[in-house]
Amino acid sequence: MKKRTSLFLCLIMLTLTLAACSSGDKKTGGDSKELTVYSPHPLEFTEPLVKDFENETGIKVELISAGSGELLKRVESESKNPLSDVLWGGSISTLSSKKDLFEKYESSNEEDVIDSYKNTDGYITRFSVVPSVIMVNTNLIGDVKVEGYEDLLNKELKGTIANADPSKSSSSFEHLINQLYAMGEGVPDDGWDYVSDFVKNLDGKLLSGSSAVYKGVADGEYTVGLTFEEAALNYVKNGAPVEVVYPEEGTIAKADGMAIIKDANNLENAKKFVDYVTGKEVQQKITSELNRRSVLKGIEIDPKSGMKDLNDVKVIKDDEEWSNDNKEELLGKYKDIFTSN
Template identity: 35%
Template sequence: MQKSIRFFLALALFGGIAAGLAAGGGKEDKNSGGVSKNLVVYSNTSEDFMSQLIPAFESKYGVKVEVISASGGELMNRLTAEKDNPIADVLIGGGKSLLQNSKDLFEPYHSPEAAFIEEVAQDPDNYFTGFEFTTHVLLVNRNVVGNIKIESYADLLQPQLAKKVVFGNAAKSNSAFSHLGQILDGFAIAEGKRYESDSGWSYVEKLLKHGIMLESSGNIHKSVADGEYGVALTWEAPSVTYMKDGAKHLEIVYPRECLYFAPSTVQIVKGGANPQNARLFVDFVISEEMQGAMGTTTSSRPVRKNAALASYFKPYSDIERIVGKNHMDYPEEWIIQNTKRIQAQFNDLMTRVLQ
């Protein structure tokens, strides 16, 4: 009799658990993970890459991904407002230097795939995982400038290029600020120093007088591609897109003075509803499969060591011959500590020169 009672109690308990799972609709237990088939991703990265990444992830893991795309600032405002009840599970885009002061919004995670990415793309504290490199280049329209030699920032001050060089506002634009960092560090390196020098600031003053400042980062590369100007201080991804599309009149120049490969990062949102799927997503983004696809079919440069690159990318070995090993020596901590001061100094200089 007691055996029968125990059997029916066990059966009732099992039935209750099954009913509970059915009623719960497969929602994930934040502690155990693994049940949910959903993931919410906030994205501030290229649609080119995301259009491949999301379908591949959904197909491999059977997870339905909702992507919400916006500017980095807007997404950070949302994450801050939603801190006590997060909507997102993952933020893809941005970087440690931009997100360092908000890392309380994120959950540390060390992916087993991180061992295969470049060291500069890794975070010792595991809050930020690099997935693509962003580097800042010169986009040259040869139909506008002809055969003028352009290999460096210094070459942009040639008299023939007056008012044909366009750049952004380094006090507002991340892309323009990255160029400013490369310029200041490049001129310092030439003097046997690092990060900043008076000669670098002197060059910036001359460039402000010599070139044209535009407010929109997107308009900068487009205006050169369309032939309105001759040289753009822009970033690699849109420049490579023109190459992919067969633009024979354009040339990408990697400036000799200095070139940073700054990692854009993916991070797990603290308190998100689907932490297990978020970890799977981070693993997948830097997997051999997706990093290979990134380097051979998109305009984004992968961070995984020895990842294949399409012919429209300049190989790292060629870049190293141009700028030396400084192209991987991204001074992230120095940038984090000095961004506000550098932006303020640039703003003062710009106001004085352009008023």
């Protein structure tokens, strides 16, 4: 009887130990060689970096691409059973409002990050610097001058402007913030009259995501579009009939971010990925080859890339805390303006 009892107790202890180990592996990644990444970045940007990461680490990455708004909603809906480990991309204002969905983590490269782009909140790692720009199709623009936001009110452009829904596109939301500060001369509440006039010139057209903007302009569906620098420079580099305009009223050059999803199944692999893409080698590559500005100090810009030195661009700043705290109100006001036109 004692032997049976001892054997029974041993089996119970073994079962509990295995369960604990299994649970620990799931939380920390254990010996897992898998990683799932959600990203709104263009596939032509993410795929080369993911491939390099896989080759270097042996970790297999499942990359799922969609708009930042859609992906963030997916992370939120999956919060009790995360299906992804990393959200790679999205504006800081978009991600900051959902910090409860992320793990606290500081990358191993944080000390090399430019001071204004450091991870001050502890959750969101800054990945790259993304100025807002206007993309122009040179085959369609004709004699119409486009040097800034004011020029987009030209009636000749009505219905030919590509702009995404700011509730679904981080880059579009950043343009809304940029318009409010630039056209309000630093006072965002004073910029709404411009936004109202701009929305009228959209003629009821609001696109579903960031990629629809730059693809639409490059393919000749739209004459101009509000997008982000890297997307536009890619088309310039590949010989498309487009040019990049930095709004003369001022450009906001914010960092975009990335975060590890709370209770990620492959937590240790997620940390490795964040450290990898914020490392100096990758950061130089994204600048030299993929037309994206680095957040690290000492990364060189190739003058032949078409990327302007920010010293040659009128750069303005917003109050990020105000933008983050008022995001839902701003989106609601934009929606009201759009639906009333």
